[in-house]
Amino acid sequence: MIARNFEVQKGTEATISKLPFSNEEYERRLEALRREMRTAGVDVFISFGPENIFYLTGHDTPAYQYVQACVVTMDATPINVIRHIDASNTLYNSWSKLAVGYQDEDEPISAIFALVQQVAKPDATIGLEDEAFFVSPKRYAMLTGLLQGAGYKTTATNPVGTLRLTKSAEEISCIRRAARISEKAMAAAIGAAGEGVNENFIAAEVWRVLVGNGGEFPGLPPFVTSGPRMCLAHATWSGRQLQAGDSLGFEIPGVVNRYVAPIYRCGTIGKPNAGFEKLAEACITSLEVLTASIKPGAVAADIHQVHVDNFSRYKLIVDHRTGYSVGVNYAPDWGEGNELSITRTERRELKPGMVFHLVPGVFIDDRTHITISETVLVTETGCEVITQYPRPLFIV
Structure with a gap:
């Protein structure tokens, strides 16, 4: 199903504009999420909602009608999976500056699945955000099926939404x-x-x-x-x-x-x-x-x-x-x-x-x-x- 190799890109230049929050604030959010992941027994968490992706990485664009995801592990900077032309908002103007871009002819779920295979062993537990507006049930099921077929365990979860309720x-x-x-x-x-x-x-x-x-x-x-x-x-x-x-x-x-x-x-x-x-x-x-x-x-x-x-x-x-x-x-x-x-x-x-x-x-x-x-x-x-x-x- 994967059309090509999906590689992680890293933005190396200074951000185009000042980030809305301090480095310490982003680190606080990421550590809070990881605590929730550890409690739930989740090795990798995948968020789909634009609010949560912004919250975790600073990626900001109104073009979120296209599938996007933020893949969070226990030991690395979050990586966004974004439509190729919109990945610029992560690479050049976000806190994380890590992105996998997919082309318009690609199936976005293939890009997310490929990234999970790069960052997690097949027996890992993958938490999938289940409260996002912009991932269709069809694609959610597609990703779940691919992950389970490859030996991953999956669980539906929504930790970032809960964390966002209490403001810093x-x-x-x-x-x-x-x-x-x-x-x-x-x-x-x-x-x-x-x-x-x-x-x-x-x-x-x-x-x-x-x-x-x-x-x-x-x-x-x-x-x-x-x-x-x-x-x-x-x-x-x-x-x-x-x-x-x-x-x-x-x-x-x-x-x-x-x-x-x-x-x-x-x-x-x-x-x-x-x-x-x-x-x-x-x-x-x-x-x-x-x-x-x-x-x-x-x-x-x-x-x-x-x-x-x-x-x-x-x-x-x-x-x-x-x-x-x-x-x-x-x-x-x-x-x-x-x-x-x-x-x-x-x-x-x-x-x-x-x-x-x-x-x-x-x-x-x-x-x-x-x-x-x-x-x-x-x-x-x-x-x-x-x-x-x-x-x-x-x-x-």
Whole structure:
């Protein structure tokens, strides 16, 4: 099945741009992963997700629709298996600088299999990441079959996703910088809004400020809704012209070194009606009780219940998660909710260094929607709100 010899290439020149994290930070991550591998009895770990490959090696490109993998052993620098033309991002601009490139006519799984044969004996146990979006079941099964056929033992695992949940000081610094960009972009969105203004103009102002202040591309676009479109979840700008009496919703993701700090605010053109004000009050008070309850050792399901109890005071029902982990982000998501979300069934405890986007919100049938959100950090003693922007409904 292997079309040719797949050789490991090494980048020997200085990186084209400064790496987002220190050498010590990458070493810390790699050693933490190896501890997990030793505990699980895994000799070689293969990661497929762009978030995890970036986390481990600094390889960064949006062209991850092509199969890519990071092969980690116990005693060598991680090696990325990447489409040939995108391997440049590892060779010239990553921490690891080791890559196996495959051509477009090659089967990518053949390249991964060939690399495993170079770095591991046939009786080794190979851990295969089982939570990645961009490896099809067909190819996952193909790799498993090749490895087992060659005498390797395989096991499905997801250690990097778990490690990413607790952020280091360097990662938290990126999230703080991203929050400052989110706040500036929110101010721009609100400043651009008004009767007669097109949603597209608001979105353009958001993008201008996000990028102009050093922001990178987010895993999801900013969300801009108004008037009757407020009943739509995760809706982008539509060209609609804002009218007097409209409600407005803006959710904005500042990103620094691939780390995101989202923020959601709502408002109105002219004075809001009493019903909309009451919905805003419910969201704001939920944020208050949530941030007061978040601390190390708190169980995610119990935090969710705090939000449920607060909403019940307003005769409202919580019908989605209270929040989700955020950190490294690539499309199709800016969150890490697939790794940890605050829901009624999640029994894991919160730890210092975890970062969440809290999203208390409510949809009222097909009429409207409101969410007021914050990005928050679990500290050693409680909760720090990282995003700083006034919570009350804005009026334009």
